[in-house]
Amino acid sequence: MSLSKPTRRRHAHRRTIIADGYEREDGLWDIEARMTDVKSETVDNPERGGYVASGEAFHDMKLRLTLDRTLLIHEVEAVIDESPFTMCPGAVHIFKRLEGTRIGPGWQRKAKDLVGGAQGCTHLHELLPVLATTTVQSLWPSMEEDVMTAGSKIMLNTCRTWAQDSDVIRRYVPDLYNPEPAD
Template sequence: MPISRPVRRRQIHRRVINCIGYEREDGLWDIEAEMRDLKTDNVDNPERDGYVPAGEPFHHMWLRITVDRSLLIHTVEASIDQSPFKICPSAAQVFKRLEGTRISGGWLRKTRELVGGVQGCTHLNELLPVLATTTIQTLWPGTESEVMRLGASKMLNTCQSWAQNSDVIKRYIPELYTPELPENIQNSLIAVKK
C-alpha cells in the first residue's frame, strides 16, 4: 500500500537518482549513478549567471565505478556538470582515491576517510551507498551462493533479510547463520527501542 494522501501542497524540489549496472565485454562491471536536483522556481545564484532557471538542474553529477566479481574497484570516474558554486566540480577528482578499495563490510566508513568532509562532495558521497547496493544487484544472479556471500560481505546485519539470525541467511549462507544476533547488534536494537 502506498503512503497516505498528502494535504494540498506545491512541489519545490525534485531529486532524481538513476543507477544502472552494466556487464562489460572484458569481464568487469560498470556501475553508474546520476543525480539531478531540479527546482520548480528560479533560484537566485550569482555564480550561475545570476540565477538558475526553474527546471534546469541545480545539481547534475555522475559517478561510475568499475568492479570485478570480487567487488574490487578498478576505476572511478566522477563528474559535476552543474552545481551552485564554481568550485564544486574540482571535488570530482578526489573520488579516484576509491580505486583499489573493495566493496565489503566497512567500505562506507573507508570512503568517508578517503573522500568525505571538506575534501569531497556531499552529493557524490550520497551516491556511494546506492552504487554499492546496485553493484550487488548487478552481479546477481551469477553463481547464487557466490553472490550471496559477496552481498553478505556488504550487507550482513543491515536489514531484516540480511540479519544473521534470519531465514534468508540460514537458507543461503548457513555458515554465517547464528540463532542469536551478535551482542553489539542486540545492544543497538535495545538502544533504538528506548
C-alpha cells in the same frame, strides 16, 4: 501499498537518482549513478548567471565505478556538470582515492574516510551506497558462487532481512546464523 493522501501542498524540488550496471567486453563492470536536483521555482544564484531557472538542473552529477567480479574497484570517474558554485567540480578528483578498494563489509566507512567531509562532495558521496547496492544487483545473476553466500559477504547485518538472527539467514546461509541479535 501507497503512502496516505497528503495535505494540500506545493511541489518545491525533485531529486532523481538513476543507477545502471554494465558488463563490459573486457570482463570488468561499469556501475554508474547520476543525481539531478531540479527546483520548481527560480532560485537566485550569482555563480550561475544570477539565477537557476525553474526546471533547470541545480545539480547534475555522475559517478562511475569500474570493477571486477571480486568487487575490486579499478577505476573511478566523477563529473559535476551543474552545481550552485563554480568551485564544486574541483572536488571530483578526490574520488580517484576509491581505486584499489573493494566493495564489501566496511567499504562505506572506508569510503567516507577517503572521500567524505570537507575534502569531497556531499552529493557524489551520497551516490556511493547506491553504487554499492547497484553493483551487487548487477553482478549477482552472473556470479558463479551461490547468490545467498555471495550476498551475505556484503549484506550480513545491514538490514533486518540480512541480520545474523533472521529467518532468511537461518534458512539460506545457516553457517552464518547466530540467534543473538547483532549490535
